[in-house]
Amino acid sequence: MMIKNKEQTVAVVGAGVIGCSWAAYYAVKGYKVNVSDVKEGYQENARVRISTLAAEIPNTDVEKAMEQVSFFTSIKEAVKGVDLVQENGPERVDIKQQMFADFEGFAPEKALLVSSSSGTVPADLSAKMVAPERALIGHPANPAHLLPVVEICGGQNTPRALVERLEKFYRDCGRVTATLNKPIEGFVINRLQTSLLREAIHLVGEGVVNVKDLDSLFMASLGVRWASIGPFLTGQLGGGEGGFRGITENILSSLFASMGFESISIETLDMLEQQTNQFYPMDKMKAFAKVRDERQKAVLEIQKSHPLPTND
Structure with missing residues (x-):
């Protein structure tokens, strides 16, 4: 350099x-x-x-x-x-x-x-x-x-x-x-990773999955996706013609209810729809999807060429 x-x-x-x-x-x-x-x-x-x-x-x-x-x-x-x-x-x-x-x-x-x-x-x-x-x-x-x-x-x-x-x-x-638009304890990165780790600990603690399989699940799914695009663009792409609002109303709302989470208010959903459409316009979804797919393939190739050490 x-x-x-x-x-x-x-x-x-x-x-x-x-x-x-x-x-x-x-x-x-x-x-x-x-x-x-x-x-x-x-x-x-x-x-x-x-x-x-x-x-x-x-x-x-x-x-x-x-x-x-x-x-x-x-x-x-x-x-x-x-x-x-x-x-x-x-x-x-x-x-x-x-x-x-x-x-x-x-x-x-x-x-x-x-x-x-x-x-x-x-x-x-x-x-x-x-x-x-x-x-x-x-x-x-x-x-x-x-x-x-x-x-x-x-x-x-x-x-x-x-x-x-x-x-x-x-x-x-x-x-x-x-x-950040305003201060908050833990800021954004740590709040996100703490929330994920807290749920991972809960799942292992409840006997749903063991530590190794949870890590394997993450590395072969969300880890690949989130190394390529963030959660809101993921939702915008996953919602089809309805974008982020579509995936929220058709999938996330029922998942939130089944897990006991508070539902998303109409005001919050309107705000999220406005911002996702602003930053990720629906008429550019094909271009976003192409970049996502190329990045995900690259991440998977890197994982394959750099395997974790075995426990043997």
Whole structure:
């Protein structure tokens, strides 16, 4: 991967799994990276981990990437003069609150102050800040150096212009952004995967299926589909001429009732129909289906060429 000199500096605060993953990605992309952690003697382990992760990014000159990385034990020194702070500390609100107060005090006024938190909303992060609207969420999927999406979220009073600056920053460094309209605990990715895992645990716990067969079912069905298209486009395609509304009224409504789920209100269904038709027009369904099918075939081929190890 060609490294371009971004002439920008990112502070990665917290050198754990996510922090090192972010540091590797930013370094490969040509940013100067200031890594900081409070753990005594963390530097050597972090250096090895970051270089190992950088090597996983295709076409990377690891030695050149690592020249971009510096290590600090002081947050004050690490965030001095940076363009963005990417916080990756423990999922403890009290620790994050103190760190964001420190960022506000030590980083430049123009710096973007961002948390990789898996679920802490900006209002909680910013409780000790003078300007709480500066606290932002930039939640990556794990591993951050490989999976491209970043969930972005500001607080209730965060100016739209500040959110747009963060969107631009991530897009400029090659990430796919998804901006939430409002904060919610767990954000979107974790709420979706937690809901799925909760049901998987329930099914195994009830003796409906064992762990291995559940994973096999998922990998050969929903895993393939959802690696290709999302659930709403799936519904739009699966509803025939009626689109998402059709599959909801003809199939989902009875499934919801049989499983004891609350039915979808007419107002919600109208909103979903409007959005699915907006983003996935019915006159383009053949084109969407063709892309879905090609992607699904590719995923299945990858699974076949990279089988899981056996238990023998």
